Amino acid sequence: MDLHTVVEVVSPAAVGQWRPGDAWLAGGTALFAEPQTDVTRLLDLVAAGWTPITVHGHGLEIAATCTVADLAGYAGAEHFTAFHELATACCRAFLASFKIWNVATVGGNLCAALPAGPMIALTAALDGECLIFGPDGERRLSVTRFVTGDGATALAAGELLRSITLPAAALTGRTAFRQGSLFAHGRSAVLLIGRRDGAGLVLTVTAATVRPFQLSFAEVPDAGELAAAVRATIPDDAYVDDVHGLPAWRRHLTARYAEEIRAELAG
Numbered sequence: 001m002d003l004h005t006v007v008e009v010v011s012p013a014a015v016g017q018w019r020p021g022d023a024w025l026a027g028g029t030a031l032f033a034e035p036q037t038d039v040t041r042l043l044d045l046v047a048a049g050w051t052p053i054t055v056h057g058h059g060l061e062i063a064a065t066c067t068v069a070d071l072a073g074y075a076g077a078e079h080f081t082a083f084h085e086l087a088t089a090c091c092r093a094f095l096a097s098f099k100i101w102n103v104a105t106v107g108g109n110l111c112a113a114l115p116a117g118p119m120i121a122l123t124a125a126l127d128g129e130c131l132i133f134g135p136d137g138e139r140r141l142s143v144t145r146f147v148t149g150d151g152a153t154a155l156a157a158g159e160l161l162r163s164i165t166l167p168a169a170a171l172t173g174r175t176a177f178r179q180g181s182l183f184a185h186g187r188s189a190v191l192l193i194g195r196r197d198g199a200g201l202v203l204t205v206t207a208a209t210v211r212p213f214q215l216s217f218a219e220v221p222d223a224g225e226l227a228a229a230v231r232a233t234i235p236d237d238a239y240v241d242d243v244h245g246l247p248a249w250r251r252h253l254t255a256r257y258a259e260e261i262r263a264e265l266a267g
C-alpha cells in the first residue's frame with residue numbers, strides 16, 4: 001500500500017542520519033503491508049550494497065539486506081552442512097511468492113519480529129549473533145535476545161541491524177526440523193529446530209511462541225527430561241494466540257515435535 005505520510009526517501013542511508021519519524025527500509029514487504037502513520041521518511045538500507053553472505057574463518061556473516069532468494073540460492077561454504085540443510089528448510093517455510101522472496105530480507109524478517117519469522121528460526125537455531133549499528137557505536141546481541149516479543153526487538157531508536165554472524169561451530173552438526181501449520185501451505189504455527197552440539201543437543205522453539213526460546217543440554221536428555229525442560233522454559237502465556245492456531249494446540253505440537261527431534265537426533 002502507499003504510505004501517504006512519507007515525504008522523503010534517503011538512499012542509500014547511513015546510521016547517523018536517523019531522526020524521529022524515520023523508518024529503515026529493507027525489502028519493504030512488511031513495511032508497506034500496513035499503514036505507518038508515524039513514518040515521514042524512509043532510510044533505504046538495500047542501496048548500501050552490502051555483500052549478502054561472507055565466509056569468515058569463524059563462520060558465516062549474513063548481511064541484514066541479504067534477500068531470502070540470495071540465501072536460498074547460496075551454494076558456497078559446502079562444508080557448513082547444517083547451515084545448508086536448515087537454510088533450505090527455513091526458506092521453504094517462508095510461504096510467499098518469488099516476488100516476495102526476491103526482495104524480503106533476512107534482517108527485515110528479524111526486525112519485523114513476527115513469531116512465524118523463518119529467518120529468526122534459522123539464525124536463532126544456529127546461534128546467530130546480531131551486529132547492531134547505532135548513533136553511539138556498535139554492539140552485539142544473540143538472535144534469541146534480539147527478538148523480544150511479537151513485533152518487538154531490542155533495537156533502540158536510531159539503531160539498525162547490520163548483519164548476523166553464524167559461528168562455524170554451529171554449522172556442521174546433525175540437525176532436525178519440524179514445522180506445523182493449520183493447513184498444508186499455511187503460515188508456520190510451530191517451528192522447531194534441533195541440532196547436535198558435540199555430545200549435547202540444542203533445541204530452538206519458534207513460531208509457537210511470541211519470541212524464540214532455546215534449550216541446551218550437555219548430553220541428549222531422555223524423553224521425560226526434555227518434556228520437563230520444555231514446560232519449565234516456556235511459560236504458558238508465551239504461546240501465540242491468533243488465527244494461525246490456539247495456544248493449547250501450539251503447546252501440544254511443541255511438545256510432540258520436541259520429542260520427535262530428540263528421538264531422531266539421539267540415534
Ligand SMILES: Cc1cc2nc3c(=O)[nH]c(=O)nc-3n(C[C@H](O)[C@H](O)[C@H](O)COP(=O)(O)OP(=O)(O)OC[C@H]3O[C@@H](n4cnc5c(N)ncnc54)[C@H](O)[C@@H]3O)c2cc1C
Binds near residue numbers: 093104116
Ligand atoms: C505474501 C507475504 C507472505 C509473508 N510471509 C511471511 C512469513 O511466512 N513469515 C514472516 O515472518 N513474514 C512473512 N511476511 C512478512 C515479511 O515479508 C517478512 O517478515 C520479511 O522478511 C520482511 O523483510 P523486508 O526486508 O521486506 O522488511 P521491511 O518490510 O523493509 O522492514 C520490516 C521492518 O523492519 C525494519 N527493518 C528492516 N530492516 C532493518 C534493519 N536492517 N535494521 C533495522 N530495522 C530494519 C523496518 O523499518 C520495518 O519496521 C510475508 C509478507 C507477505 C507480503
